Amino acid sequence: MLVTDLDSRLTELYEEMVSLRRHFHQHPELSFEERETPRTIAAYLRELGLDVREHVGGNGVVGRIHGGDGPTIAFRADFDALPIQDLKDVPYRSKVNGSMHACGHDAHTATLLVLAxxxxxxxxxxxxxxxxxxxEELAPGGAKPMIEDGCLDGVDYIYGSHIWTPLPFGTVGVKTGPIMAAADRFELTVKGKGGHGAIPQHTVDAVMVGTNIVSQLQQVISRRIDPLEPAVLTVGTFVAGQAFNVIADEAKLSGTVRTFTPETQTRIITEMERTIAHICSASEAHYELDYIRGYPAVINHATETDHVRRSAARVVGTDGVIEMAPLMVGEDFAYYMQHVPGSFFFTGAGNPEVGAVFPHHHPRFDVDERAMLHTARILMQAAFETWNMHKKED
Incomplete structure (x- = not known):
């Protein structure tokens, strides 16, 4: 088969791609609990005659297609699901209660298998x-242990994509440099002194201290961080008290911080600690802050992103290639590009005609499955762009 025939071959294999995607969609497995999914992947790759490693870094699978003496190029697809009840009324709805592919990882996996x-x-x-x-969905994630177990050994470049319903089918989102944020989380316990709701003067109200902290933390972003530097600080939970007439002696808060540079990340951590310490000291309260650094920012390399940009234009047309603004969501694909050059892009999969209108992580999430074909073609084109560049250099 000629390279120019690959595009039509992928079209011929599209129904197999859909079948695989729907199989994975019906049989989701949560992060770190994947058993049957990696076995299915490994069996498929072995049937193709590939060298296959299982249990890479835990539940990962790595296959290798042997080619010439040009650079080695890696493609990555994630395959874990989310703890969400599937509420779609479709024949391929999840058969596992409380678990579903609500982010497109089933499509990523099917795409990569058929591309292989x-x-x-x-x-x-x-x-x-x-x-x-x-x-991928649950920090510390699978990328880092897979890298530590050698999944990038001998790899020169890496490419990956995310099916993305906020983008309409027929478009592709690309960006050089930071495209996804570092995703951290924090857990804060405020310790006061409880007492009767009618006698507040003898207490240290953990609810009052906690609400002051929530209010003042918003100034960390608005008054301590350069307004031209993207950053988010969100308090997502606040739990305190057990009775209407009792002043709570403890409040538990948790939230997330999103940044694009280590400098901004460090500044936010420092300012959070300073703000919390000051408020608690003034209120005679105590606190415990646990700040957990999550995935680093996804930083696309320039040359490889240019390969993706040109490849996407060939697949969806120049007008379909969108220069994306950075997203504040996180992705552990970041770890791969700390080791080798690469690029991560978004393939548009939103389409009201097929019900693909719900956001990621929604119980009725679905995709326009034709986006898988776009992803496969762009990955394929980007690989040949990379090989051709090296051929010219030689």
């Missing part, structure tokens, strides 16, 4: 490594 099948049918200029990753 097409690539095995031609002579490749270099090796292709297929990284099937577990546990």
């Amino acid at each position: 099948k097409a690539l095995t049918e031609i002579d490749l200029p270099g090796d292709v490594v297929l990284i099937h990753q577990f546990a």
